[in-house]
Amino acid sequence: MGSNDHLVGPRRMSSIQRSSRTARAVRHPETPIDEEYRELRLRRRRPALTALVSLILALVAAAVAGPAVAEQDGAPAKGSSTLVLAQDEDEGVDADDVDEQEPEPGLLFGTLREAGDGIGGVELSVVDDDGQVVGTTVSDDSGQWEFEVEAGDYVVTVEGLPEGIALRDDDGASREVSVSSGGRTAVPFQLGEATAVSGRAVLFAQQILSGLRIGLILAMTAVGLSLIFGTTGLINFAHGELVVFGAIVTWMLNAAGPQLHLLIAGTLGVIASGLLGLAIDRGIFRPLRRRGVGLFQLLVVTIGLGLLMRNVLLIWFGGEPRQYADYIGQQRLTLGPFGLTPRVLIVMVASTAILIGVATLLRTSRMGKAMRAVADNRDLAESSGIDVERVVSIVWVSGAALAGLGGIFYGVTLTVEYFSGFQLLLLMFAGVILGGLGTAYGAMLGSLMVGLITELSVVWFPDELKYAWGLGVLVLVLLVRPQGLLGRRERIG
Amino acid sequence: MDVVGALQTGLQSAFGTQAAVYALLAIGLNVHYGYTGLLNFGQAGFFLVGAYGVGISIATWGLSIWAAVFMGLVASVALALLLGAPTLRLRSDYFAITTIAVAEVLRLVANSAPAGPVTGGPLGLQFSSPFYAVNPFDVGLNLGFISYPVNTTWAMLVTWSLVVLATLAVALLMSSPWGRVIRSIREDEEAARSLGKNVFAYKMQSLVLGGVIGGTGGIMWAIVGNTVNANTFRPQATFFAYAILILGGAASRIGPIVGSMLFWFVLATGQSVVRQAGSAGYLPGGLAGPTALILTGLGLMLLVVYRPQGVFGNTRELSLDG
Amino acid sequence: MAEVRHPAAQALSDVPAEPGAPKPDPILVADGVSRRFGGLQAVDVDHLEIQRGVITGLIGPNGAGKTTLFNLLTGFDQPDGGSWSFNDRSLSGVAAHKVARRGMVRTFQLTKALSRLTVIDNMKLGATKQRGERIGPALIKVLWGAQEREIEERADELLDRFKLLDKRADYAGELSGGQRKLLEMARALMVEPELVMLDEPMAGVNPALVQSLLGHVTSLRDEGMSVIFVEHDMDVVMNISDWVVVLAEGRVIAEGPPAAIMKNRAVIDAYLGSEHDDEEAR
Ligand SMILES: Nc1ncnc2c1ncn2[C@@H]1O[C@H](COP(=O)(O)OP(=O)(O)OP(=O)(O)O)[C@@H](O)[C@H]1O
């Protein structure tokens, strides 16, 4: 990919200016009209669409929300969300500062995974300060386990592992942890294959695969982020929630409520995401743009919206990570040095195909060209007759749908979790900036790189720091190329 | 429903140390964003280094409290310099995302087990300092309607004093020719440059000043609570500081103070109401946290659209395109 | 055009009207300055000298590279190659703010009024070597109060000259487009430059105001300042320039006294052969 990827790169800019002699009496030299832009002119649509879409969205939401609440497996919503309030992933409000709560039991929990797959049947023991064994537990098929305890300090030990699985860490099978009243404490253990001897090379291959997987998903979600930025100048801090929204709607239709097959639920999830994107644009951002609300204010609106959506999703879905009902417990395939489950393979192939499709559409279709024209120079595009608002709406719909799809893929390969959107958002930002803000191809390239860097860092550095590496590389690249990899510098004066 | 109780909780929170600490964060942010136009989304990072500067100095290295405060300040300055050097020349949107990324990297590192020996990892640091030993008060503040324990009273006095000090210093600076250059950079940095101003140097000074004020918030957070935990410094902290800044009015002098009090008053009152509704059975329990944040999000959206100048911002100024 | 030549312009009477002609007392000399944007050669100036103490008009079709040349010379953009000097000191690679401090100040084609600063603050900002602009002394008003008063006096004088005095307490964002142009020019003068570079100072200004702006520009020359200005209106160019430089597709294709330029074949070709709007064609 090079500079010719820009429909209206520097070279084209000058030809537009040069051809301005055809236009009569252009008052301002910087807004000439170009034939080629004119070609891209798009027809207007009826405004009734808005109302219709909002209605559909409301219906989908109602249909989905109804059964889901009833479904919340056995455990009453009360208990589970009390824990959520003070859990590790809880946001800035420090419960202790505002709350004076009765002592409540706390929770120790964790997920045991090996190369992305949950490992069941791992036995764990919990011992308190005084050396008394409080109890033991065993991880379930998805590798998850939890243990309710009083507030205090504990030692959690892995007592038994299934065959072929070993602890990867050198610091032993025990963890010292403390739990606050009503709090949740994650206890991390890292598992690896027992054949740790061939170690690094195998891990390397495996991490390349993981990196590509997450990178492809990131790329899919980041296209929308980048296009929305490109066409409206808006940094959408709520984009991560669009990702999670798609994943959660799908979960509600698949693992709860109507129990649709994942393919059907996923399709509906993508549609719901697209509609949500449309509703957000039409319901919030378009009116605000009309009012002439400034970019900083719009950015704050996205922060507020993200906060709002994230917590609505939390109340709706709960704080636990969950899985879809289909395609779980698959046998791993071995492809040369790579080992992966069929569902991961399919997700990777599908996301590659979708990215290629999106790239092709952006390059060849009328709407794709219009999108890039608007992203490149909104005023120029507008003055050449492109219906910019329509383009923006379509960017929102397709961007949100892609985000939702990315979220579903993420849920299929890992878990569905209300908070993962925000984490992904930062990685998407890193990808989008690495590539150069506003260029869709840059976003894809950058996201792939961020995915790879994130996962490959695990080969040499602690797992917990992988996101830090992904974000850190961003800063390093900007040192060398402040405009990002495929970005272009702005003109002055 | 106990409305009076909810209001009490709200007021208690509005004058508490948390509101004072967030006022410091917002004053720093006001220097960055309100006056200089730097879209710093990493204020949580300054909050973090100030707090960990103190925490690590005392808990890990066993230094005295004064040395710890000094370390907290040094860490804030260092972060500003390291953060600013590569990013201050970037476009404002790049700057925003880079700063949030750097702050998150710091938090992830502080929170990681390998950093445990220094930062305490996910468990954070607990320590004790002679701060409360020098508490001159014998009884806590009692305003009749609300009252504070004796140690909290002392912590409030010190923290709010720092808030006032920072406000005065910023007001003084912003009304000087230095402040004029700073504001001109917010308006158009090319223009400032064309008039012979070293824009990079001024932005850096602004970043350091606002960062140190934010870092002071972190320092007080650590000293008051005798504990530091990485989860305090999520991006949320920055978002809250922005909410406070907008509520009070960007580029206004006492905006951050009033903003912080209002913000925590509303948040705590709201949370209390939802909790009461929960225990009375009107709502499912445990919704207080999420609901408060939903309302915060909604409030932020409405505020920035319908009253972007906040309580004290200048409407006339705001109507001009920036 | 039977012109009354300004004394300083007399020095140019022996200079040949050809691109790159050496001047008797150049304030600015550029050599081989070039800038590409992708495949487009925006600026490619072999040699150019600007005479001290006169008004030099810089003209050329849209996209000729005038603004880009300004950006390069004033340090707002970095060239791909070339060198230039101001008052015989090299300016290559010197940062924009240092260029301004050395006495070469530019204005922008798209006016950059500092909207949310008052008019008087805009003006005061222009003054250089202010003690109160350093962060330490800024805290202590006695260190800069006196200087501030001097600056304010000077600013008020200039505002008076530019008919903006009654607007001094208004926000710059509240001024009209033409008033902003005036303010930007006045603000540039606060820097006390030796050379002012004005990028289309008359664009979008009503004809009555143009006359007064022209008056200001010529009075700058009378005070001994050198002026380069970009302008599309040929009447204006002919009216006040002592010397005209023509840029097309990044190159200097002609230079000379205004009357000679009007008759120059290359110039006519450049304008008619390339884009031109009604205004330029007049
Ligand atoms: N940052 C940039 N990126 C790409 N191309 C640029 C950039 N800046 C200028 N150009 C191109 O360089 C050429 C010269 O532009 P410049 O602005 O210098 O022209 P100008 O002579 O000032 O024109 P005008 O009279 O219309 O102001 C134009 O073709 C323009 O499109």
Ligand SMILES: [Mg+2]
């Ligand atoms: Mg120009």
